[in-house]
Amino acid sequence: MGEIIDQGPALVRHLVESQFPAWAGLVIERGPGGGTDNHLYRLGEDKVVRLPRQARAAEVVSKEHRWLPRLAPHLPLEIPEPLGVGVPDPAFPYPWSVYRWLDGDNLLDCPSADLADTAHRLGQFVRALQSIDPTGGPTSVRARPVTPNDDTGVCATIDKLATAGLLDPTPALEVWKTALETPAWTGPPVWIHSDLYTGNLLGQHGRLSAVIDFGMLGVGDPACDLLPAWSLLTTSTREAFRAQVGVDDDTWNRGRGWALSAGLGAVAVYGDTNPTLAIPGRHAIAQTIEDWQTKNTT
Incomplete structure (x- = not known):
């Protein structure tokens, strides 16, 4: 499959409501540019949704969720904090993820x-x-x-x-x-x-x-x-x-x-x-x- 085109907040709302209903009422808006690997969306004030653009980016979702919590306590700077792993959906073919939002430019x-x-x-x-x-x-x-x-x-x-x-x-x-x-x-x-x-x-x-x-x-x-x-x-x-x-x-x-x-x-x-x-x-x-x-x- 080729690169997934940014399908907007409606897709993110569907994924969140169906897989993380506790967050269903939070405001969803496009986040900063996600670089070459992910589309980013703000979820409420303190979360961010990452939707992989392509298969190679989706492959790292489970790796980050496994290892980042183990590494974080030993590091002197903040790193992404995984909050949830989404599964593929008829509307979106890849695993996806929710992280704690990190302030900064x-x-x-x-x-x-x-x-x-x-x-x-x-x-x-x-x-x-x-x-x-x-x-x-x-x-x-x-x-x-x-x-x-x-x-x-x-x-x-x-x-x-x-x-x-x-x-x-x-x-x-x-x-x-x-x-x-x-x-x-x-x-x-x-x-x-x-x-x-x-x-x-x-x-x-x-x-x-x-x-x-x-x-x-x-x-x-x-x-x-x-x-x-x-x-x-x-x-x-x-x-x-x-x-x-x-x-x-x-x-x-x-x-x-x-x-x-x-x-x-x-x-x-x-x-x-x-x-x-x-x-x-x-x-x-x-x-x-x-x-x-x-x-x-x-």
């Missing part, structure tokens, strides 16, 4: 966010997540974020963007080459969010307050969750994040390569169709190159 919409404070808080969050016992955790789809299998695609994207005048290919290729030449993670897998892109970080009054969208949650290489060091932070704040997480040089190099790859993908996919989503991608490209040059030309 995603950091894409907070240009004045305190990045020094964010670096500290986010570093603590990543370290805390990686410290939780991973026994029984599912393998993340990004368990190994940098692999030789990606080389052809990454190099082709660098060439494409360079031809369009959007980057200097020489240092970009060096960043990627360094990541590929770095030894793979050989330690035990750790919990990783796997998608710490700027749009999945919420802030209040300029300060990071919550992390959302755990659809790619699982265990794997800790380098995956270093993404915001380059997609969000800057030279003056990046080392504070690294100090909080506590990573070795190899993990840092793999994380930088992954951030470049993710940034390239964001610009290539969203550069023309959704420029807002491409902004962190451009930032990641520029920051990974600057970081590599600083460490290799001094």
Whole structure:
């Protein structure tokens, strides 16, 4: 089945009334943009309904409802709190979910966010997540974020963007080459969010307050969750994040390569169709190159 088109509050009212009658009288209205995976609806003052757009998004509903309550008590930032799992209905083909509403704006919409404070808080969050016992955790789809299998695609994207005048290919290729030449993670897998892109970080009054969208949650290489060091932070704040997480040089190099790859993908996919989503991608490209040059030309 293709992507489910947003069918409006009437569908949500039907699903809630038939499956969660205790919430039937609550006001339903469209929520903020749900990104590429879900349609969001506010349910009353303190709940949000997530309707998967497609099958791959529906597959994570049970995973989030199983694991998020177990992880939350160990984390220093708020994360989504599952309140109910809806089942498929003749009017809607996928499992769906209800969560506690989290106040805040995603950091894409907070240009004045305190990045020094964010670096500290986010570093603590990543370290805390990686410290939780991973026994029984599912393998993340990004368990190994940098692999030789990606080389052809990454190099082709660098060439494409360079031809369009959007980057200097020489240092970009060096960043990627360094990541590929770095030894793979050989330690035990750790919990990783796997998608710490700027749009999945919420802030209040300029300060990071919550992390959302755990659809790619699982265990794997800790380098995956270093993404915001380059997609969000800057030279003056990046080392504070690294100090909080506590990573070795190899993990840092793999994380930088992954951030470049993710940034390239964001610009290539969203550069023309959704420029807002491409902004962190451009930032990641520029920051990974600057970081590599600083460490290799001094």
